[in-house]
Amino acid sequence: MLFTPQQAIVELGDAFYDPVPPAVFPQTVLRFRNQRAAAQVGLDTLSDEAWLSHFGRFEPLPGAQPQPLALRYHGHQFRVYNPEIGDGRGFLFAQMRDQAGRLMDLGTKGSGQTPYSRFGDGRLTLKGGVREVLATEMLGALGVETSRTFSLIETGEELQRGDEPSPTRSAVMVRLNHGHIRIGTFQRLAYFKDEEGLDRLTAYVLRHYYGEAAGDDAPQRLLALVAERTARLAGQFMAAGFVHGVLNSDNINVSGESFDYGPWRFAQSWDPGFTAAYFDHAGLYAFGRQPEAIFWDVMQLASSLRLIAEEAPLIEAMDYFAPAYQREVTAAMLWRMGLKPRSPEQDRALIQSAESALSASHAPLDQFFFDAFGGQLPEDYDEPFAQLRRLLTAYEPRKSRDHPYWATEPCSMLIDEVEAIWAPIAERDDWSLFNAKIAAIRTMGEALS
Known part of the structure; x- marks a missing residue:
């Protein structure tokens, strides 16, 4: 183009x-x-x-x-x-x-x-x-x-x-x-009680990032859209086993796209308390608390928009987050497991079973999603996965396992490998591991997409 x-x-x-x-x-x-x-x-x-x-x-x-x-x-x-x-x-x-x-x-x-x-x-x-x-x-x-x-x-x-x-x-x-407008951009205007600026920024974001004109309900409409988009992001983080590390309100993009990666980590297992930042002593942004953290940030957007909107419709807009998160984490988990969705009730039961089994077994996340892709769990996934195995029989694969990726090992990005990729760059300016890893990640992406 x-x-x-x-x-x-x-x-x-x-x-x-x-x-x-x-x-x-x-x-x-x-x-x-x-x-x-x-x-x-x-x-x-x-x-x-x-x-x-x-x-x-x-x-x-x-x-x-x-x-x-x-x-x-x-x-x-x-x-x-x-x-x-x-x-x-x-x-x-x-x-x-x-x-x-x-x-x-x-x-x-x-x-x-x-x-x-x-x-x-x-x-x-x-x-x-x-x-x-x-x-x-x-x-x-x-x-x-x-x-x-x-x-x-x-x-x-x-x-x-x-x-x-x-x-x-x-x-x-x-x-x-897709934009660098943050929740913190709105917070700054509210801090200075700049109503005209908030109106202008709200119209800008609706027009350029959501394709909508700003009407009388612009603030609450924007809040509802941001709540849904950020709920989707939270669900995708969980399915990816990813911990952003610093989910501050200045790091949340109102287009619902994650960005700005500092102390990130991928979790080795389904551990809700796993943190990425060494300075996150209270576990505020731990793996399992990320939906809560993102919701809290969206609440700060609601608080900022209160300067130009009534409270009741903003509260109503915030109510979009919880059901959107449940819907999106289910969709993201099904996608990563390579399954076609069935009904909301069946899908949620399947994902709850998967989360319970992963938590109880401490199974390696990347290996589990690799093995389970398409709905066929190997026999060595024993008792904690018994219910999940039964539920999987009702599901159809969304994609076959005929891509060459499925004949190899799962592609992971744990902290030890990050350090191993960096070491030859630091020691002798050798970028071969880095380039090979990018190629391997993209091969995995082709197999999943």
Whole structure:
């Protein structure tokens, strides 16, 4: 397709962002180029040199906005409100349409300091960029609505970090996703009691991310849509066995697409208490608490919209979340198990049985979903899975197991493998394990999709 640049963000006005200059890096070495994502927005024909110019030196794309914009927002961070945040090491670089006609953003991570950097250097470690590529590729293959890592470029600086051996290598990353408007964007406007800004932002999000015009019921309509989309995301996280790690309200996109991966983990087993962030001492964002955490964030959107809407319809809109979550986690689990849905009652009973068996047995999640795909559990899945085995007899596979992937081993992304992929890069600049893993993840995605 042809590249179709947009500048929709300027509709909001300059009270929503700050023009910022990109950092000037000592070097730009291309480490990851997402050709699949680039083809969906008409940028796949760029030469590598042009790619480095746009996504390492941030020369504007033709027809796109002339200068990067650091977006303004607030947010709750581990349930503590923080009005001092915003895009601190990233910016909105460009907007465009994808092949489905959706408005898409290219946003950055590690592109330099902004007015919201506080005490940070505005940089990204190369290891952090590698981890984000692995997370987004794996989540996409597992059917999760996620941003995609578009580009990763090493930038030749030595960074000091307290949570990894330093000095460490630097990088700048570009992500492609369906908007960078966060719940925290609304919270900031409510904090300043900016009713006109809330009306404008509500209309913008409805128009560009949901294809709806803003009527008299715009706030409650938006809240209902966000509740449904984020409930879907919560269900997909659970089926993927994924723990985001930092589900703060500034990390929840109102389009319902997951993004911004820091201390993420994939769970080895169905362990509701499993956490990703070493600093999450209370388990606020543990695996099993993610639906609750996302719902709490959506409540903060409701609280923000209270400035421009009555309370009763907002409460009614929030009621969409719980049934949507039950519906979406069931759909996501059925999808990963390779089964066609039957009735809501049968499907929910099946998934509850699967969750109970996984919890009781501590079976490896990825191995279970690999073995169970299509509905045929091997005999070595014994007593905890007896009820599940009986329920599976009523189900038909949604896809055969004739893809070569099913003759191999399940593709996983546990923390030990992440470290094993990074080690040769750090030691001798050997990217072979990284490239092989991306290929393996995409092969799994083909088998599942």
